[in-house]
Amino acid sequence: MATVIQSALVVGGGFSGMSAAIEMRKRGIHVDLVEIDPDWRNYGAGISIGGPTLRAFRTLGILERFLQEGYACDGLDIYAPNGTLLSQVDTPRIAGDDVPGSGAVMRPVLARILADATRSSGTDVRLGCTLNGFEQDVDGVTVDFSDGNRRRYDLLIGADGLYSQLRRSLLPDAPKPRYSGQGVWRAVLPRPAQITRTMLWVGDHLKVGLNPVSRSEMYLFVNEDRPHNDHVPPEQFLTRLKALLENFSASEVRAARDSLDEHSLVIFRPLEGLLVEQPWYRGRVVLIGDTVHATTPHLASGACIGIEDAIVLAEELERRASLADALQAFQLRRWERCRMVVHNSARLGEIEISGGDKAEHMRIMHESFAALIRPI
Numbered sequence: 001m002a003t004v005i006q007s008a009l010v011v012g013g014g015f016s017g018m019s020a021a022i023e024m025r026k027r028g029i030h031v032d033l034v035e036i037d038p039d040w041r042n043y044g045a046g047i048s049i050g051g052p053t054l055r056a057f058r059t060l061g062i063l064e065r066f067l068q069e070g071y072a073c074d075g076l077d078i079y080a081p082n083g084t085l086l087s088q089v090d091t092p093r094i095a096g097d098d099v100p101g102s103g104a105v106m107r108p109v110l111a112r113i114l115a116d117a118t119r120s121s122g123t124d125v126r127l128g129c130t131l132n133g134f135e136q137d138v139d140g141v142t143v144d145f146s147d148g149n150r151r152r153y154d155l156l157i158g159a160d161g162l163y164s165q166l167r168r169s170l171l172p173d174a175p176k177p178r179y180s181g182q183g184v185w186r187a188v189l190p191r192p193a194q195i196t197r198t199m200l201w202v203g204d205h206l207k208v209g210l211n212p213v214s215r216s217e218m219y220l221f222v223n224e225d226r227p228h229n230d231h232v233p234p235e236q237f238l239t240r241l242k243a244l245l246e247n248f249s250a251s252e253v254r255a256a257r258d259s260l261d262e263h264s265l266v267i268f269r270p271l272e273g274l275l276v277e278q279p280w281y282r283g284r285v286v287l288i289g290d291t292v293h294a295t296t297p298h299l300a301s302g303a304c305i306g307i308e309d310a311i312v313l314a315e316e317l318e319r320r321a322s323l324a325d326a327l328q329a330f331q332l333r334r335w336e337r338c339r340m341v342v343h344n345s346a347r348l349g350e351i352e353i354s355g356g357d358k359a360e361h362m363r364i365m366h367e368s369f370a371a372l373i374r375p376i
Contacts, residue, residue, distance in 0.1 A: 003027050003317045004326055005154035009143055010123075011131055011166055013040055016289030016306035017159030018114040022060055023314035025121035032153070033118065034145065036160075038128030042111030045186035045267050046219030048198070048211055048300035049103045052372045054095035056307045063095065065113050070105030071212040073197035081203040083250035089365075094373045102198065104211040104219065106188070110303075131166070134285070141284045155323065157313070158287040159306075162274060162294045170285055177272040179229045180296050180349050184221055185241045188265045189256055191218040201248050207352065208245065208253055220256050223297075225353045229270045237266040271296040271349065275342045278335050281327045288313060293338040298348040299368050301341045308376050309334055337376065344368045 008024055010017045013035030021031045054072070057063040066072075076089040091101030119125060132144045134156060141156045158166035162177050191212050201208040205225040212218045222244050232240065238260060245257040260266070276292040289306030296302075313330045320326035344364050351361045 003029055004320055004323045005029060005317060007031075007153045008155040008157055009034070009131075009141070009151070009153045010157045010159055012158065012160035012164075012289075012291070013037070013115070013118075013125070013127075014042075014159060014161055014289065014306075015110070015114060015303050016291075016310050017157070018118045019056075019060055019307045019310035020157055020159060020288065020313060021118050021123040022114075022121050023310050024317070025123055027314060027318050029317070031121075031123045032126065032151070033123050034126045034129045034131065036128065036130040036146075040111075040115060040125075040127055042108050043267070044107035045188050045265060046104045046211055046213045046221070047107050047110060047303060048297070049105060050300050050304060050369075050372065051092055051094040051101045052301070052376075053304040053307065054099055054101075054103065056304060056311060058095050058099070059311055060114075060117065060307070062113050062117050063099065066103075066105060066110070067099070069109050069113065069214065070103055071214055072100040072103035073212065074100045074102065076102065076198045076200060079199065079201045079250060081201055081248045081250060081253075083201075083252070086202070092373055104198070104213045106213050106217070106219070109213075130160075133169075136283045136285060154284065155317075156285045158285065158291050159289050159310075160291060162272065162290045164287070164291040166285075167276070167287055167291050170282055170287065171276060174276045174292075175274060177274045177294065180271040180273055180346060181225060181227060181353050182271045182296070182349050183224050183226045183229075183232075184269060184271055184297065185224065185237070185244065186222075186267045187220045187241060187260060188213075189218055189220055189259050191216055192252075192255065195252065199252060201250055201253055203247055204355065205353070206244060206247055208248055210252060210256060220260075223271075223352070226270070232268050237268055238262065238264065240268075241266055273342055273346050275339060279327075279331050280334075281331065284323065286313065286327055286330070293342050295342045296345045296349055298345040299341055299365070299372070301345075301368075301372060304372070305334075305338050305341050308337070312376060333376070337371070340368065340371060
């Protein structure tokens, strides 16, 4: 296949960076990927997966393995804190009639699936390494690496996440991550047989969910309104999470609370967002994923839009007659979709914090999901 570049460097071995490497290698582009973590770790509990993400997995070629190691299901049930069913939400099967419309997976499991696919693609992966600096001209980008090497590429792709060093270098006036006023607690628990799809309990200033991530495990998540982004010592995670769950009398939530103990994997993080104004490229350097559009998890679409960035970028590198045309086309296809996810997710959080209009909340969710199932 003919593309407008022959070589690319991906900085960052997260979901979007690995996806970019996989898709470019399909098109015969030589790809180096550098990841600063020598162990290529991915922290966290579960990650919710929607139909658009499953569609992206099919494009990447990892869907079958996800279905083996993760969990796919149809639909979402929403309850009051006492267990009264409020509504049921359908999840269309947009990845194919044979693929459920939603699901979840452990973050480290998805990272391992993508890492294996990245290595199998022929990408040259270099761990414990990042770039110290770069210089670009009309013909390419010269990169100085932290290991002392210097190499030249046709394209440099920044996928180094929310606190990107490359973004600060390329776009020094870009906004910084913004705290949303909410935090999320997550824990991994054994999955009872009756938990077969996503269940959500909505209370005042708290939202609790249970989501299967495999045949034997599920993850618990709690969104908490937190006016101040104060530090929570890890040794307090378990007791604080159990205390939050006291507000819910639904039997499934009580059972999840009772199963938490000192051996449970409990994680807390503040929810932050970021949207960098377009364009996301300068010359031969382009930024993708959380580096330019980090979102809170209210639409379960952060990983999705980052992976989609990678797919669209590779497609445009193949379709266009010049790199400048390809990057402009990439930006045009990605801007409104990513802006919508970041802004609508933030608005959902604002409504939850203020106790605002529940009809607006539901309308935003339905409109967002309808937009996300459209082709990318």
